[in-house]
Amino acid sequence: GQQVMQIPQYQHVQEGEDFTTYCNSSTTLSNIQWYKQRPGGHPVFLIQLVKSGEVKKQKRLTFQFGEAKKNSSLHITATQTTDVGTYFCAGVYSGAGSYQLTFGKGTKLSVIP
Amino acid sequence: DAGITQSPRHKVTETGTPVTLRCHQTENHRYMYWYRQDPGHGLRLIHYSYGVKDTDKGEVSDGYSVSRSKTEDFLLTLESAxxxxxxxxxxxxxxxxxxxxxxxGPGTRLLVL
Structure with a gap:
């Protein structure tokens, strides 16, 4: 089946350092979404990327979608303790599965104050 | 939070007993999904529904059944936990x-002893 690989699985950073998580699919995606899950919480939608090469920013968060629409990244500049949580990418494939999300396994971010 | 509630929020049960989890939404959305989340596996789709009485299997459906008799409610049943x-x-x-x-939704933590 279709899979979205996400790395790294864990990341520990000092507060103020940058953080990046990467997602990769072996086949072309229709779009990719990013979710954040705080400890003990539920996944919360952050953003959706649809166009090839698309870059979107939300304050200190920068999201990119690759030119081939097979990979994506989330970069956080100058992490804060409020950034703690697990970040998931979720891919949507064209065709019959377009109503489903295929989630990466997530990157758990710890921020050391 | 899109008006989604789950019940119960926590449950402890014994092996072999039936368990039903309820998802309730208030905004008349057509598609509803059940996922399970386990360490190291991310979010995995169990079943989904695309309308009243219309359901289909996801990635990890074995041991689970679902029902949707009303738009607002989607039930997940473990026949023998x-x-x-x-x-x-x-x-x-x-x-x-x-x-x-x-x-x-906020999630249900299920422990099967």
């Missing part, structure tokens, strides 16, 4: 500007 079904279960609906974003 096993310890491997100890997990956190999330319900989600599909909504958003492009109709592909998913919004999650």
């Amino acid at each position: 096993t310890s491997s079904q100890t997990s956190v279960y999330f319900c989600a609906i599909k909504a958003g500007a492009w109709g592909e974003t998913q919004y999650f």
Whole structure:
């Protein structure tokens, strides 16, 4: 089946350092979404990327979608303790599965104050 | 939070007993989903529904059944719970500007002894 690989699985950073998580699919995606899950919480939608090469920013968060629409990244500049949580990418494939999300396994971010 | 509630929020049960989890939404969304979340596996789709009495299997459907007799309610049943079904279960609906974003309920923590 279709899979979205996400790395790294864990990341520990000092507060103020940058953080990046990467997602990769072996086949072309229709779009990719990013979710954040705080400890003990539920996944919360952050953003959706649809166009090839698309870059979107939300304050200190920068999201990119690759030119081939097979990979994506989330970069956080100058992490804060409020950034703690697990970040998931979720891919949507064209065709019959377009109503489903295929989630990466997530990157758990710890921020050391 | 897209008006999604889950009940119960926590449950402890014994192996071999039936368990039913309920997801309730208030905004008349067509698509509803059940996921399980386990450490190291991310979010995995169990079953989904695309309308009243219309359901289909996801990636990890063995041991689970679902029913949707009303638009607002999506039930997940473990006919005979096993310890491997100890997990956190999330319900989600599909909504958003492009109709592909998913919004999650608060989750149900299930422990099967």
